Amino acid sequence: MTKAEFLAILEKNLDGTATEAEQKLLDDFYRHQLAQSQQKWTFTEKERIRLEVFESLNRAIDEDVRQQRRARFARIWRVAASIAVVLAVGLGLYLARFASKEIQYLTIITHRGEQKTVTLPDGSRIWLNAESSITYPEEFTALETRNVQLKGEAFFEVARDEAKPFAIRSGDLITTVLGTSFNIRDYPEDQTIAVTVATGKVKIETAGDQHQQTESQLLVPGEQGLYNKQSASIAKMQVKLEKYLAWQGGTILLEGVSLKEATDILSRRYDAEFVFKNPALETCTIDGKFRNDKLENILENIRFLMGIEYRIGEGNKVIIDGESCH
Incomplete structure (x- = not known):
């Protein structure tokens, strides 16, 4: 019996439309050949549910019930329906657990004349300047790195987690930290992306592809990294922090x-x-x-x-x- 023939008879059996000969053929195949055939066949989720309903019926119904299947089909189908519901609920819970692992992202936007403070799932805080946006996942638990994306300007106070580095993508620059405070400015009209460090250490690097060599710099408090959008190069310098961080206050x-x-x-x-x-x-x-x-x-x-x-x-x-x- 081919897989298609088996599924066709299985469907008729569960729908109550199978003939006695088809029921007997299905029972014989189930008892003697199905296990061996299953090693070669691949079932979809729907097909697997139908098969599990059939197998549950065979385990739950004794030989006498199977022999009188046509006469007592209505009662048996209620049993099958109950089993199908249980299986469907179980499958639904499984899929729900699987779906919960899919990453959902949130985006916070500020308009001209507006500033906002955002607290991330890990406790990190972000002060978002006017005409800016920050995109981040609803939770970081399933991720190896706490990744966020910034457009515009923001001041970050990152909660320390040595097991999960915190990385900000702003244009073609990636800023990576473990736990520190710093400012990033990247407005579309700016010729540079400026990363200014208040506390801790910050690594900035270009987001080059496989054909480009990346460049990086390590910044400490009082230092600023400037990424030139035109030349894709990074410069580092000492700066007066108040000039670049005052807006946050x-x-x-x-x-x-x-x-x-x-x-x-x-x-x-x-x-x-x-x-x-x-x-x-x-x-x-x-x-x-x-x-x-x-x-x-x-x-x-x-x-x-x-x-x-x-x-x-x-x-x-x-x-x-x-x-x-x-």
């Missing part, structure tokens, strides 16, 4: 940045649009420190420091004008 620190860079920062923080009527003003440099201040107050300070003029229009659109600083 609600402070806007502008030290020797151009007015264009300053307005880019302000546009994200306050969901504003800046327009320079005099483009020469964009390259003027500015220094200032502002903590949880209103946009109007910050613009007033810039006006006083640089002698510019500004006007806030509809939709939080800020027009910058004035004489060139050069």
